[in-house]
Amino acid sequence: MSNVRTICPTCGHAHHWSWEEAFDKFGFGDGDDLVMTDAVADALRERGYTVTVTQWGLHNTIITDINRDGAALIPDTVTRGYDDPRKYLPKDVVDVLDREFRDGQRIDY
Numbered sequence: 001m002s003n004v005r006t007i008c009p010t011c012g013h014a015h016h017w018s019w020e021e022a023f024d025k026f027g028f029g030d031g032d033d034l035v036m037t038d039a040v041a042d043a044l045r046e047r048g049y050t051v052t053v054t055q056w057g058l059h060n061t062i063i064t065d066i067n068r069d070g071a072a073l074i075p076d077t078v079t080r081g082y083d084d085p086r087k088y089l090p091k092d093v094v095d096v097l098d099r100e101f102r103d104g105q106r107i108d109y
């Protein structure tokens, strides 16, 4: 798990989080904490990936699909919201996220 921080616009304190939470139904305090899924999605969009974000009821907002050049990068065999994204995402995607959200990085809200 990566460990980055964001200054919360609501409480003014640093919130610590990891990019993996953007793929976890229960991430970001089950969606009650500062939800940074859009920052993770935008980091991929800036690099040419098409990203689908889905709000999961009372839970977190998660990335459910990533496409590149028309190819789906999250296989249908994946149980979205539960499986470990490090295990199913292509290496180039994991590398982008590890670089963008490396330990100690401060990410703007």
Ligand SMILES: [Zn+2]
Pocket: 008, 009, 010, 011, 012, 013, 015, 034
């Ligand atoms: Zn806060």
